[in-house]
Amino acid sequence: MNEKMLGLGKSRSVIREIFEYAKVRKAEIGDDKVFDFSIGNPSVPAPESVKNALTDLLCSTDPVQLHGYTSAQGDASVRGKISDFIEKTYNIGSKPISSPNLIYMTSGAAAALTCSLTALLNEGDEVIVLAPFFPEYRVFTERTGAKLIPVLCDEETMRPRIDRISAAINEKTAAVIVNSPNNPTGVVYPEEDIKALTSLLSKKSKELGKPIYLIADEPYRELVYGGAHVPYIPNYYDNTIVCYSLSKSLSLPGERIGYVSVSPRAENAQNVYLAVCGAGRALGFVCATSLFQFMMPMLLGETSDISIYEKNRNILCSALTEYGYKTAKPDGAFYLFVKALEPDAKAFCERAKKFELLLVPSNDFGCEGYVRIAYCTSEEQIRNSLPAFKALAESYL
Numbered sequence: 001m002n003e004k005m006l007g008l009g010k011s012r013s014v015i016r017e018i019f020e021y022a023k024v025r026k027a028e029i030g031d032d033k034v035f036d037f038s039i040g041n042p043s044v045p046a047p048e049s050v051k052n053a054l055t056d057l058l059c060s061t062d063p064v065q066l067h068g069y070t071s072a073q074g075d076a077s078v079r080g081k082i083s084d085f086i087e088k089t090y091n092i093g094s095k096p097i098s099s100p101n102l103i104y105m106t107s108g109a110a111a112a113l114t115c116s117l118t119a120l121l122n123e124g125d126e127v128i129v130l131a132p133f134f135p136e137y138r139v140f141t142e143r144t145g146a147k148l149i150p151v152l153c154d155e156e157t158m159r160p161r162i163d164r165i166s167a168a169i170n171e172k173t174a175a176v177i178v179n180s181p182n183n184p185t186g187v188v189y190p191e192e193d194i195k196a197l198t199s200l201l202s203k204k205s206k207e208l209g210k211p212i213y214l215i216a217d218e219p220y221r222e223l224v225y226g227g228a229h230v231p232y233i234p235n236y237y238d239n240t241i242v243c244y245s246l247s248k249s250l251s252l253p254g255e256r257i258g259y260v261s262v263s264p265r266a267e268n269a270q271n272v273y274l275a276v277c278g279a280g281r282a283l284g285f286v287c288a289t290s291l292f293q294f295m296m297p298m299l300l301g302e303t304s305d306i307s308i309y310e311k312n313r314n315i316l317c318s319a320l321t322e323y324g325y326k327t328a329k330p331d332g333a334f335y336l337f338v339k340a341l342e343p344d345a346k347a348f349c350e351r352a353k354k355f356e357l358l359l360v361p362s363n364d365f366g367c368e369g370y371v372r373i374a375y376c377t378s379e380e381q382i383r384n385s386l387p388a389f390k391a392l393a394e395s396y397l
């Protein structure tokens, strides 16, 4: 047996652990008495257009084609339409930033990440992640024999610290993962940060005489509030691989659909792409779910009703600030990253549990002393939880 895999199977992620506890606790005391802020499962229903597109496909497409295998990299016409959309929506230059022949359809952003990392990494390589970070990056990276190198963001703003990233880069650095809008902070990295980071990576790649690839993990791309702008990184850095999914923007996390898009401007773009295809093959993905591949081009650019998350964010942010919690009001995703009211975030979460508040301690996100609150819940839960947050804060006075 593979001990590494056994270990992963035995230890559930902290988030899943709390999510499971929530189910048990709800059965004991009632659904409405437990305030579960643990998991990033979209609470806003997928828009009606998803049902219409699927119905359309089911009623009007030959079922043998609709439910059959597509080519391993995904249906050619689907990839063509996605590439057209990327060019039309995001390209601010004259050279293409995507190509149908460099798009690989995947089972969500998670598979896009595992394929990209498996494609790029060799034993002993290093991958820089900006902490706090999505904990699965560690699992996806370490299975390749490479090492994850967390680099702390600025403690106040949770934006990347270029000086710290610069100090972490060495000849073993193969890739940097950038996730904006960010899980767990909700922060959207402004263009200024993307420019600073990508010029550092260009300089370091030159010095080291090899490309450092930037993996842009973008499942939250459309989840932004108040007009925040999410720079499209292939416009700024040639060696970019975008990992994308419809899990969050269209509330379809269970349907497992997304893609990898290797920039045509990347060094060895064709070989990077072939390695992504090879990784998908080695991991046994075969092809992404056909029905949802065919649906994707029908809905590009659409989202579920994001204003619901924005309202949740506003209610929670103003109440928590009033009760004395410290949190930056984030511009995107559906998470708040709040300073715990004692140094040990796990102890703080244990105390929060006494008030039936289920929060995720920041330790697994690669930084200490914070909690993540996933506000993709009903507005009713948010409003009902406020007295518990107040009482929790008062218990520290």
Ligand code: PLP
Pocket: 040, 107, 108, 109, 110, 111, 134, 179, 183, 217, 219, 244, 245, 246, 247, 248, 253, 258
């Ligand atoms: N990347 C980040 C930052 C995430 O938060 C998640 C899911 O929560 C994923 C990737 C995986 O998303 P998907 O459901 O598309 O696989």
